[in-house]
Amino acid sequence: MLQYILAEHPFFAATSVLYAGALTIYGAAWRSTRKVVAQLATAAMCAALALNLSLIVGRWIEADRAPFKSLFESLVFLSFTMGAVYLVMERLYRTRVFGTLAALGSLGSLVYAVTKWDAEIVKLPPALQSGWFIPHVVVYFIGYGALFFATAVAVVQLLASRYQFFRRLLEVKAGTVLSGKALDLERVSYDAIRFGFVLLTVGLLVGSVWAKSAWGDYWVWDPKENWSLVTWLVYGAYLHLRRVKGWRGNKGAWLAVAGFAVVMFTYLGMEMLPTAQESAHVYTGQ
Amino acid sequence: MNSSSTSTATVGRPAAPGAAPSPAAREVSLIAALVAGVILAGSMLQIVVAPGPVALVASGGLAGAAIFALGQVVPGRLRQTLTGFRFVSVLLFALALCAVLGTLVLQGKPPDLYRTRYGAVGDLIMLLRLDDVFHSIWFGGLIALFSASVLSSAVLRWPVGLRNAGFFTCHLGLLTSLAGAAASTTLSVKGRVDLHAGGEHASAVRVTRGGVPTGEFLPLGFDLRLDRFDVVRYNAEYRVAYYEPVGETWRLKASFDPDAEKHRLPGGDSFRFKAFYPDYAAGAGAPADPRSLQQAGAGKEVKDPAVLLQIAEGGRSREVLLVAREGGGVRLAGGGALAFQRREDEVKTFRSEVTALAGPKQQKATIAVNDPFEFQGWTFYQVNYDPRDPTYSGLEAVKDPGVPWVFLGFGLISLGVCYLFYVEPRLRRRKEA
Numbered sequence: 001m002l003q004y005i006l007a008e009h010p011f012f013a014a015t016s017v018l019y020a021g022a023l024t025i026y027g028a029a030w031r032s033t034r035k036v037v038a039q040l041a042t043a044a045m046c047a048a049l050a051l052n053l054s055l056i057v058g059r060w061i062e063a064d065r066a067p068f069k070s071l072f073e074s075l076v077f078l079s080f081t082m083g084a085v086y087l088v089m090e091r092l093y094r095t096r097v098f099g100t101l102a103a104l105g106s107l108g109s110l111v112y113a114v115t116k117w118d119a120e121i122v123k124l125p126p127a128l129q130s131g132w133f134i135p136h137v138v139v140y141f142i143g144y145g146a147l148f149f150a151t152a153v154a155v156v157q158l159l160a161s162r163y164q165f166f167r168r169l170l171e172v173k174a175g176t177v178l179s180g181k182a183l184d185l186e187r188v189s190y191d192a193i194r195f196g197f198v199l200l201t202v203g204l205l206v207g208s209v210w211a212k213s214a215w216g217d218y219w220v221w222d223p224k225e226n227w228s229l230v231t232w233l234v235y236g237a238y239l240h241l242r243r244v245k246g247w248r249g250n251k252g253a254w255l256a257v258a259g260f261a262v263v264m265f266t267y268l269g270m271e272m273l274p275t276a277q278e279s280a281h282v283y284t285g286q
Numbered sequence: 287m288n289s290s291s292t293s294t295a296t297v298g299r300p301a302a303p304g305a306a307p308s309p310a311a312r313e314v315s316l317i318a319a320l321v322a323g324v325i326l327a328g329s330m331l332q333i334v335v336a337p338g339p340v341a342l343v344a345s346g347g348l349a350g351a352a353i354f355a356l357g358q359v360v361p362g363r364l365r366q367t368l369t370g371f372r373f374v375s376v377l378l379f380a381l382a383l384c385a386v387l388g389t390l391v392l393q394g395k396p397p398d399l400y401r402t403r404y405g406a407v408g409d410l411i412m413l414l415r416l417d418d419v420f421h422s423i424w425f426g427g428l429i430a431l432f433s434a435s436v437l438s439s440a441v442l443r444w445p446v447g448l449r450n451a452g453f454f455t456c457h458l459g460l461l462t463s464l465a466g467a468a469a470s471t472t473l474s475v476k477g478r479v480d481l482h483a484g485g486e487h488a489s490a491v492r493v494t495r496g497g498v499p500t501g502e503f504l505p506l507g508f509d510l511r512l513d514r515f516d517v518v519r520y521n522a523e524y525r526v527a528y529y530e531p532v533g534e535t536w537r538l539k540a541s542f543d544p545d546a547e548k549h550r551l552p553g554g555d556s557f558r559f560k561a562f563y564p565d566y567a568a569g570a571g572a573p574a575d576p577r578s579l580q581q582a583g584a585g586k587e588v589k590d591p592a593v594l595l596q597i598a599e600g601g602r603s604r605e606v607l608l609v610a611r612e613g614g615g616v617r618l619a620g621g622g623a624l625a626f627q628r629r630e631d632e633v634k635t636f637r638s639e640v641t642a643l644a645g646p647k648q649q650k651a652t653i654a655v656n657d658p659f660e661f662q663g664w665t666f667y668q669v670n671y672d673p674r675d676p677t678y679s680g681l682e683a684v685k686d687p688g689v690p691w692v693f694l695g696f697g698l699i700s701l702g703v704c705y706l707f708y709v710e711p712r713l714r715r716r717k718e719a
Contacts, residue, residue, distance in 0.1 A: 007550035120541035123520050123632045126655035194707045201703050205696040214656050216667040216684040221420050223389040233382040243371040273389050
């Protein structure tokens with residue numbers, strides 16, 4: 001399979017290599033105090049994202065439709081949104097501490113996509129030929145990207161509470177932390193979850209409006225709908241619990257991690273459910 | 287906000303023997319009592335009251351109104367709990383668990399299926415209405431608590447100013463959506479209209495509940511005629527497909543468009559297109575450029591296509607002619623197989639051209655998936671076709687007065703959440719500055 005991908009899909013292979021490169025250099029930037037190392041990491045991530053975007057655009061042209069139909073296509077898009085959201089956050093918070101985890105997420109998504117490789121480009125069925133299709137998917141996947149970032153921050157927060165190495169990471173003056181200020185990880189994670197929650201809300205509601213126009217029902221308690229609601233409810237609970245004393249810090253971080261586990265189950269785990277056959281949303285073309 | 291007392295309290299610290307429990311501990315006890323109470327009361331009630339849309343909405347609405355009123359009339363712990371972040375968090379988790387439960391147990395199936403599938407547990411599932419979680423009265427009880435909590439929290443923000451409009455709007459949106467959903471549950475009518483092109487007019491809807499016909503027919507109030515029905519398919523495409531054996535069957539692993547390039551196969555072998563015959567017959571047919579096969583999908587006529595492939599496997603090379611009509615393939619040394627075949631014709635869209643006839647008034651429309659047709663309060667959706675009967679069109683007819691309220695609520699929730707998270711903090715910072 002690897003030879004086939006290298007020969008037939010060199011851009012896919014190159015994107016993966018660039019994410020792996022970014023992962024390595026971001027990792028090196030954890031240890032190095034030389035600014036050029038960290039800048040190189042960002043450059044590698046930008047290059048990987050540019051190539052990832054070219055994969056999406058290329059597929060869009062080849063398939064003559066938005067490339068969000070199959071699980072493989074959505075994983076390639078998820079890889080892009082995780083990386084893109086991270087780069088925005090890197091700029092916003094002036095830190096490269098989470099670059100390793102972001103590159104790992106994007107690379108992991110592409111590696112998993114290899115196991116779900118599309119044997120051929122699938123045509124778009126009538127229900128997906130809707131003006132709501134692209135906004136629904138794009139909004140959700142940017143939301144997933146934000147929630148992944150929030151989880152990466154929460155993971156670093158949890159690790160920093162236990163290991164000296166991670167505590168030191170957050171105090172590095174050059175390279176990873178550009179602002180020179182100590183990071184409030186809990187706040188960064190909360191900001192990303194807040195952003196992700198807004199997108200989950202819009203995505204869920206756009207999905208309902210679309211379902212109404214396609215099938216006449218805005219909500220049918222389909223397993224995927226239910227789990228999308230579960231995701232929304234769990235993050236809703238996170239945002240409320242944050243106002244209850246004792247729920248910030250590690251408890252909140254664990255909840256953020258649990259929330260993303262629910263997101264991933266909603267995205268990838270539907271086939272495991274005993275009611276999966278009842279769902280109109282389980283990915284096809286795998 | 288009055289939840290400040292709850293949000294600053296500490297939970298989990300052991301009280302000294304004989305000491306009064308902390309406010310937070312008392313709040314946790316009250317939350318547990320409320321949640322367990324409504325679930326228990328709902329479960330008991332549905333033994334004597336047949337669950338269903340009306341029972342769900344009536345019990346949920348009454349319980350919600352009663353809890354809210356009690357919270358308003360009796361100040362103190364109950365009101366504080368209802369408006370507290372801890373309470374709503376617990377409810378959100380409880381509702382999430384219900385949603386999960388609805389994906390673990392099959393919903394809305396005939397009773398026999400539960401006994402067959404779950405054995406002795408099947409009866410318990412039926413008794414607790416786990417076969418229809420979202421129409422059970424105990425679920426209605428949780429929605430009642432949630433509504434009471436949302437309403438109490440929203441009322442607490444009255445009067446609404448610029449600096450708290452987001453929270454209020456978001457919660458008002460939730461209530462509007464819930465009210466719309468209640469209207470949908472009790473007042474909506476859904477059903478099927480089966481039409482045949484050139485056949486009789488439809489004047490009634492075959493009512494369904496949960497997609498299953500109830501046996502009831504409801505007059506439309508006008509006639510609907512199917513003038514024409516089309517199933518549009520994607521253009522025919524041919525491919526060289528690579529299959530790998532999986533147990534007793536073959537699984538498609540890769541598909542290749544004709545071109546002049548050498549192609550690597552997932553199994554390690556490779557091949558190249560040598561020639562393409564758009565109209566192959568034994569011993570006849572002039573070869574064409576393989577790339578011209580791509581034009582077949584763009585409307586160019588291909589009658590009896592075949593391809594000549596040069597396959598490289600295990601260090602040796604051979605030429606193989608594959609004819610699409612023969613459907614066969616060639617086994618490769620690496621264990622896979624190559625075949626030249628026409629892809630299945632996939633449906634691109636199906637659409638009905640209909641005329642609605644209401645006395646002298648006539649209206650023509652085209653109904654397709656994602657493109658419904660509204661007439662005199664009914665909305666018609668294209669949901670079905672029959673590959674064996676090209677004249678048949680299956681439409682879903684819906685009359686749902688709750689929809690505008692649900693969507694209005696959705697809009698308010700989206701606006702409210704954005705305002706709450708991104709405008710209110712700026713306004714507060716500006717004031718502090």
